[in-house]
Amino acid sequence: MPVPLDRPRVLVVDDEQRSIETIARILDDEFEVVTASSADEGERLLAQDPCQVILCDQRMPGRSGVDFLAGVRQQHPQTLRIIISGYTDADKIIQAINESGIYHYITKPWHPDALILTVRNAARLYQLQQENRLLAQEMRFSSEQFDDYLQRQRSELKQQFHFDRILRGEHSSMNALCDQVAQLAPFDISVLVQGESGTGKELLARAIHYNSARAEQPFVVENCGAMHDELLSSELFGHRKGAFTGAVNDHVGLFEQANGGTIFLDEIGDISPAFQVKLLRVLQEREIRPLGAAQSRKVDVRVVAATNLDLQEEVRVGRFRADLYYRLASVSLQVPPLRDRDGDIVLIANNLLREASQRFNRPVRGFSAEVLHCFSRYHWPGNVRELQNEVQRMLVMSQQEVIGAELLAPHIVREAEQASEEQGESLPETESHGLRSQVEALEAKLIRQALRRHQGNKSQVADELGLSRVGLRNKMDRYGLGEG
Structure with a gap:
């Protein structure tokens, strides 16, 4: 639990009584100040009641301030430690700070305003650390609940889109197709699903995804029909602010959103010849370049495409690129009409x-x-x-x-x-x-x-x-x- 910080507790350790009194008088209006004249006395006070901030002089009889603060770090790692030094050897001070994990050091002679500001910042940092620790604990608890929720959702999706859930009779023409899809789903290859509109091509694509090794990663859908090249490129590959008129913000494309998962490209037969070249490059290089971006980004995406056209006929008459067809159709499936x-x-x-x-x-x-x-x-x-x-x-x-x-x-x-x-x-x-x-x-x-x-x-x-x-x-x- 965080310590209440209405008046943060500050421990001042110094073997010189006048120095202790001066520091206490300066800090007393804003902080609860406790004092110790040696490292041993400082350790006893910390054992009784931990402090948020420690101010310690470097030169003290017995143990130096660095040695004392190094021990405090082991027992009270959350406490902010400040050392006051009169040494002019900067290298030794820096080495001491690094070895002891000291928050800050103040050189003599110090200014009262600088001293107050340093201690105030240290107390504020302590408070933020405590709040962050509580938030981290809450987030860890919430993430566990969220993980459980995601696992239940994934399990339900796998059951919902299992091949046995595709309605069909004992002698249905869908039986052979479902057996074929169940066999290829675990293998990370592209699939082309052909069939008339309304036959359930997207349902089959989801079944492929949720029965593959990518099932816990995103499944995203884009209908490529009746969309001009610039808009389709923006939707699939993303764009940067100012890339074109109306691009007022950065936009993450669907290929990047689906990274690690599956993207379903419906009506793939309707894309223009120019966009076919862009898509072919993405599939070959496995990287995208958002509109207006200077560099490409690698993506790992499984592609399932669908069309109500006969793509082989489209290739034969020259309306669809043969090299893109073979990239998409590692396996080609035909969904029977109702x-x-x-x-x-x-x-x-x-x-x-x-x-x-x-x-x-x-x-x-x-x-x-x-x-x-x-x-x-x-x-x-x-x-x-x-x-x-x-x-x-x-x-x-x-x-x-x-x-x-x-x-x-x-x-x-x-x-x-x-x-x-x-x-x-x-x-x-x-x-x-x-x-x-x-x-x-x-x-x-x-x-x-x-x-x-x-x-x-x-x-x-x-x-x-x-x-x-x-x-x-x-x-x-x-x-x-x-x-x-």
Whole structure:
């Protein structure tokens, strides 16, 4: 605990009584002064009550002031030590100060104002040291709490973005892709993720990062599309104040922010040929130069890039540099569109509904069978992002526990009808209080598929289809889907 400094305690050690009285009289208005006529007496006083500042004469019988203060340093390292010397040999004084860790020395004859100022500064420094020690202890305690918090957050992120958390069915086209990504994630190589907009390329990039050795370092994202070169260069590489009009402060670029971690460059196929050259140099040299800076800076960043274009075709027609493509595509991944994931659509729709239900505080049991049928037949040009928008819109518009097909967007119904006709199916129609025979056939099919996916676990099947266990049991009995 810091010693209260309303009147800091000062110990004066000198074998000359007149000198002690003079110093005490000068300091008495501002400090609590205690005196000793020898080094031994000074040690006894310090043992009884520590002081903030010690003033000690160099020449004393028995032990010199330097020897005394050297001993004080061992027992009371926080005390500020000042020596008063009449020696004119500067080299000896400097050597003594260095050996004893003395805060300051005063040469004789000294001026009263200079003496007061020196002691006042020493007392203030002592106070700052005590405050700093308490702050350091508090920061150490806070940092331990913060470290624990970070570890919990990192653990949650790793679980959230684990490959097993990517929703997909038993025979999903995503299974092979997830296995491939799980195998390459630990290796520090660049990855190019290709696929249509809304297919979850960023989710895959996060899974790569949080399952790699860089998981505890930053993951930063930049969408490179529709951004002119100067702005994109500033965002990725940073700039210095005054580098261009409007640059009123220094800006740290995302490559530097991601140092040690991963940067995700979305829509990489949209960057200009000129910027392709800049990016290629950064990837080759592993260094950046902020706009307006004179020197480059080394960065250690793993790059995961994504695009909805066919970059190999872009290279073939000359719109994308081949050398940059091969820098980015140590491994190239292709994310399938949602329309090619028939077995996943129902899983994803129900999961999106659960998330939206919690976010908007709108409890519902699920979708009707006709809604799920239309979801499965629609081609989803906007992929998962479009499905999420449709689910949220239907949820906020619904007044029922089970969300019915009357809330479906008309274009989804029309395309589902067309797809069903092309496949020789009849799209189920709804009545005010039930489903017609075609819907029952579809319900039986959906339930049968869900039972296979969940290996007969009725709780999971009921949860997926938005049914209660009793409701699921009644439907299984009606459609002859018994234990056998």
